[in-house]
Amino acid sequence: xxxxxxxxxxxxxxxxxxSCDVAVIGGGPAGASTAIYLRQHGYRTVVLEKLRFPRFHxxxxxxxxxHRLFDELGxxxxxxxxxxxxxxxxxxxxQCGDHVRKFYFREALLPVGSTAYQVLRSDFDHIVLNRARAxxxxxxxxxxxxxxxxxxxxxxxxxxxxxDDPYLLHAxxxxxxxxxxxxxxxxxxxxxVDEDHRRFAxxxxxxxxxxxxGEDAGNIRIIPFGQGHxxxxxxxxxxxxxxxxxxxxxxxxxxxxxIEGYFEAAIEATRALTRTMSKAERVEPVRTIADFSYESxxxxxxxxxxxxxxxxxxxxxxxxxxxxxMSSAKDAAKAIHTAFQTNNFSAxxxxxxxxEHRRKLRIMSRLIRAYYRPAFLEMFMNPVDMFxxxxxxxxxxxxxxxxxxxxxxxxxxxxxxxxxxxYLRSNRTMSTVCSHGCSVHPPLSPPLRGGSATQ
Ligand SMILES: Cc1cc2nc3c(=O)[nH]c(=O)nc-3n(C[C@H](O)[C@H](O)[C@H](O)COP(=O)(O)OP(=O)(O)OC[C@H]3O[C@@H](n4cnc5c(N)ncnc54)[C@H](O)[C@@H]3O)c2cc1C
Numbered sequence: 001x002x003x004x005x006x007x008x009x010x011x012x013x014x015x016x017x018x019s020c021d022v023a024v025i026g027g028g029p030a031g032a033s034t035a036i037y038l039r040q041h042g043y044r045t046v047v048l049e050k051l052r053f054p055r056f057h058x059x060x061x062x063x064x065x066x067h068r069l070f071d072e073l074g075x076x077x078x079x080x081x082x083x084x085x086x087x088x089x090x091x092x093x094x095q096c097g098d099h100v101r102k103f104y105f106r107e108a109l110l111p112v113g114s115t116a117y118q119v120l121r122s123d124f125d126h127i128v129l130n131r132a133r134a135x136x137x138x139x140x141x142x143x144x145x146x147x148x149x150x151x152x153x154x155x156x157x158x159x160x161x162x163x164d165d166p167y168l169l170h171a172x173x174x175x176x177x178x179x180x181x182x183x184x185x186x187x188x189x190x191x192x193v194d195e196d197h198r199r200f201a202x203x204x205x206x207x208x209x210x211x212x213x214g215e216d217a218g219n220i221r222i223i224p225f226g227q228g229h230x231x232x233x234x235x236x237x238x239x240x241x242x243x244x245x246x247x248x249x250x251x252x253x254x255x256x257x258x259i260e261g262y263f264e265a266a267i268e269a270t271r272a273l274t275r276t277m278s279k280a281e282r283v284e285p286v287r288t289i290a291d292f293s294y295e296s297x298x299x300x301x302x303x304x305x306x307x308x309x310x311x312x313x314x315x316x317x318x319x320x321x322x323x324x325x326m327s328s329a330k331d332a333a334k335a336i337h338t339a340f341q342t343n344n345f346s347a348x349x350x351x352x353x354x355x356e357h358r359r360k361l362r363i364m365s366r367l368i369r370a371y372y373r374p375a376f377l378e379m380f381m382n383p384v385d386m387f388x389x390x391x392x393x394x395x396x397x398x399x400x401x402x403x404x405x406x407x408x409x410x411x412x413x414x415x416x417x418x419x420x421x422x423y424l425r426s427n428r429t430m431s432t433v434c435s436h437g438c439s440v441h442p443p444l445s446p447p448l449r450g451g452s453a454t455q
Contacts, residue, residue, distance in 0.1 A: 010395065017167075017169075017171055018167065018168065018170060019169065019170040019171070019172050020044045020045060020046045020138070020169065020170075020172075021035075021038075021043040021044045021045065021171065021172050021180065021340070022035075022038055022043050022044070022045045022046070022048045022171055022172065022174075022175060022336060023046050023048065023155065023157050023169055023171030023173075023174050024045060024046065024171045024175040024177055025044075025048055025145045025148075025157075025174070025175070025176050025177060025178045025181075025183050025184075026047075026048075026050075026176070026177035026178040026179055026181075026308075026310070027047060027048075027049030027125075027129045027132070027139060027141065028045045028057070028125055028127060028177060028179050028308065028309075028325065029124075029128055029175075029308065029322050029325040029326055029329075030177040030179070030307040030308025030309065030310070030325035030326070030328060030329050031047055031049070031175070031178075031307070031308070031329075032047065032125070032128040032129045032131070032137075032139075033069070033073055033128060033130040033132075033325070033326045033330070034175050034219055034307055034328035034329040034332055034333055035047050035124070035132040035137040035139075036073050036074070036128075036131055036132050036135055036137070036329075037072075037073075037329055037330055037332075037333030037334075038137075038253045038333045038336060038337075039132070039135040039136050039137055039194050040135075040333075041333070041337045041340075043336070043337075043340070044138075045132075045137045045168070045374045046137070046139075046140065046169060046171070047132060047136065047137055047138070047139045047140065047196070048130070048140050048143045048144075048145050048157070048159055048169075049129070049139065049142070049143065050142065050143065050145075051141050051145040052140065052141045052143065053122075053123070053124060053125060053129050053141060054122035054125045054126040055122060055125070056121070056122050056273075056284075056287075057121035057122065057125055058121065058201070058203060058234060058242075058244070058287070058289065059316065059319075059321050059322060060118055060119055060120065060121055060123055060234050060242050061087065061116070061118055061220045061234045061287075061319040062087070062116045062117045062118070062119060062319065062322055062323070063116050063319055063320060063322075063323050063397075063398055063399035064105050064112045064113030064115060064116045064191055064245040064398040064399060065112050065113065065323055065399025065400060065401075066093055066116060066117075066322065066323050066326065066399065067113050067116075067387065067400060068113075069323075069326045069327065069330065072330070073128070073131060073326070074131060074135070075128060076149055078085075078127050078131075079117060079119070079124065079127060080118065082123060082124075082127075082237070083237055084117040084118055084119045084120070084124075084236075084237055085117070085118045085217070085218040085235045085236065085237065085296050086115050086116075086117065086215070086218045087104060087115060087116045087117065087118050087217050087218045087219055087220060088104055088106070088114065088115055088215045088216070088218060089104035089105050089107075089394070089397075090102075090103050090219060090221075090222060090318075090397055091103075091216070091219050091220070091221045091222070092221075092222050092223075092224070092317075092380045093221050093222065093223045093272045094223070094224075094272065094381065095108060095223060095224070095225045095269075095270050095271065095272055096271050096272065097271050097272030097275050099275075099381065101191045101380060101381050101382070101383060102216070102219070103383075103390070103393065103394045103397050104270060104394065105183075105394060105397070105398040107390070107391050107394050108244075108391055108394040108395040108397075108398050108400070109388055109391040109392050109394070109395045109406065109407055109410065110232045110395050110400055110402055110404060110407060112395060112398035112399060112400045116398075118218060118220070118234050118235055118236055118237075119236075120236055120237060120240075120386045124172070136413055140159070140161070142161060142162035142163065143159050143160070143162070144159070144160045144161075144162075145157055145159055145178075145183065146158045146159070146160050146166070146173060148183075148184070148187075150303070151170070151421065151444055153172065154170055154171050154172040154173065154174070154303055155170070155171050155173075155174040155303060155304065156168050156169070156170055157170075157171055157174065167279050172303065172340075172345070173303050173304065173305070173339065173345065174303065174304040175304070175305050175306075175307060175332060175336075176304065176305070176306045176310045176311075177307050177308050177310055177325075177329075178310045179308060179310055180289070180292070180309050181310070182294070182296070182310050183310060184296075184304065184306055184310065185296035185298075185306060185310065185311075186343045188221065188298075188301075190296040190297045190298050191294055191295075191296055191297075192294060192295055192296070193291065193293070193294045194293040194294060194295070194314075197292075197293040197314075197315060197369075197372070198248070198249040198291060198292075198293070199246050199247065199248055199249065199292055199293065199315065200246075200247060200248075200249060200252045200288060200289060200290040200291065200292075201241065201244050201245065201246045201247075201288065201289045201292075201316070202244065202245050202247070202253075202259055202262070202263045202286060202287070202288045203232075203242065203244025203245070203263075203286070203287055203288075204242075204243065204244070204263070204282050204283075204284045204285065204286045204287065205236070205240050205241070205242055205243075205282070205283050205284040206240070206241050206243055206280040206281060206282050206283065207239055207240055207241075207276070207280070207281050207283050208239065208279040208280045208281050209233070209235075209241040209243070209277055209279075209280045210274050210275075210276040210277075210278075210279070211235045211241065211276070213425070217235060218235055219235075220232060220233070221233040221272075222236050222317065222321060223270060223272045223273065223440060224377060225245075225266070225269075225270055226247070227248070228247075228248055228372050229238045229245060229246065229247040229248065229251070229266075230245070230246055231243065231244065231245050231246075231266075231270060231272075231273065232244050232245075232246070232316070233266075233273070233276075233377065233443075234428075236350035237356065240283070240446075241280075242320030243267070243273070243354055245263060245266055246315070246316065246317070247266075249290075249291075252288075252290060259286065260286045280437060283383040289322045292314075292315065293313055293314050293315050293316075294312070295311065295312035295313070295361075296310070296311050296312065298347075298354070299311045299312075299328075299353065299357055299358070300335070300347060300350035300351050300353050300354045300355040301350070302345065302346060302347045303345045303349075303350075305330040305335065305336065305350055305353055307325065307326035307329050307330045307332045307357075308324070308328055308329070309321065309325065311328060311357065312324075312361055312410050314364065315365075315367050317368055317371055318364060318367060318368060318371075318396075318397060320399060322359075323399045324357075324360065324361060324364070327357075327360060327401070328353075328357045328360075331356045331357050332353050332357075334353070335349075335350050335352050336350075338352070340362060359401070360401045362405050363396060363401055364396070366415070367393075367396055370415065370418055373418070374422070374425075375418050375419075375421040375422035375425060376418040376422070378421070379414070379417070379418055379421070380393075384414075384417060387410060387413060388406075388410055389410055389413060389414050389417075391410075392407055392410035392411050392414060393414060395407055396411070
């Protein structure tokens with residue numbers, strides 16, 4: 001045994017090339033973190049990742065609650081050393097740019113942490129995967145899992161390496177961390193798409209956006225527009241800024257032939273963006289991701305668990321994806337350890353993981369669903385600052401999953417007020433005028449081309 005970062009790690013046990021305790025599909029934050037947590041108990045773990053890292057990934061804004069997990073995973077020093085911008089909070093900005101509401105993590109009701117990082121995911125995900133390797137995980141990149149077959153004593157995993165012959169790997173337990181590929185839930189027909197929140201994202205990286213100065217320069221900005229659409233603006237290292245729009249599937253259908261044109265027109269129609277983008281230059285292609293939100297009806301079954309985005313993806317508005325991925329990894333590793341200790345790999349035994357992960361996801365998904373209702377959106381734009389309600393919202397925005405009573409009653413009151421406001425004002429879909437209620441705004445679903453979208 002040897003000791004790394006003050007923790008007890010088992011020395012690298014030789015993993016038979018064709019057999020292991022746990023096979024993990026996918027080397028993103030969920031898969032790599034599962035492997036690191038499992039290595040803390042000494043399990044022979046193989047991570048199978050279809051790409052070679054570093055690889056591009058969207059999802060750059062992290063939360064303060066990530067930090068505790070970074071410590072446990074032994075990656076915090078390296079993350080700190082990368083010089084990522086520090087995020088002190090989240091800003092909700094009206095489309096005109098005149099109205100800004102800020103939620104600072106330091107104002108949270110419970111001490112979750114006052115800062116978070118805005119990371120380049122290619123770089124960040126590589127840190128986590130390298131850490132998994134460093135603690136003794138057998139990480140196999142450019143190795144695609146093409147099929148899995150349940151056996152009495154585990155799973156037979158079919159692997160296709162990019163530059164080698166296909167082979168079979170036997171694992172006592174299988175973890176699906178394949179992200180939005182949803183390897184298991186798609187094949188087992190467990191995947192349920194949320195038709196009410198079927199969205200897609202269009203995004204890119206820009207250089208030269210004016211991000212302001214001082215601590216607010218590191219904040220994420222969320223700019224609601226149109227009917228349930230919003231922009232994110234995330235400051236990254238090296239003067240890069242990530243800008244993306246999350247819109248409904250109708251927009252995708254309408255602009256399918258020219259998504260890039262749509263993205264440019266939507267930016268042009270948003271003064272909160274054009275004000276800061278006069279010198280901006282796009283430095284990455286315009287990319288899209290379609291068809292979220294979804295979840296698997298089961299997160300665990302006989303000898304398998306599903307973690308991270310492979311289990312559920314709700315919506316990125318509050319930047320909780322990486323946190324949920326890593327925390328599901330921790331809970332899954334705990335359930336796997338218990339399964340090995342008790343020699344009980346049944347679905348029932350592994351469901352302890354599912355219960356805990358669903359509880360955490362529910363906290364965030366409730367807030368996300370509320371965000372898409374006008375009465376609640378108005379509460380984000382004009383927070384009710386009594387009874388510590390804003391502090392309670394800031395606590396959840398920081399990523400807390402605490403059950404403390406002083407948080408819970410405020411939380412329920414927040415939802416009650418939102419519901420009451422909606423009831424009294426009839427809960428329309430999100431306003432088509434500026435989220436602040438101004439009437440001076442350009443059309444919010446910009447036409448594909450033409451001058452009417454510009455100001
Ligand atoms: C538009 C958008 C914006 C987002 N913004 C944020 C944000 O600001 N903050 C945040 O925290 N989260 C954000 N997220 C969510 C975040 O990106 C994800 O929650 C996070 O990446 C989940 O990690 P994961 O490990 O589960 O999946 P991934 O990071 O996607 O990793 C899955 C890995 O599995 C591999 N894989 C897939 N299939 C196979 C196979 N058959 N064989 C081998 N390997 C395979 C893939 O190559 C990939 O590397 C956003 C998501 C979207 C869509």
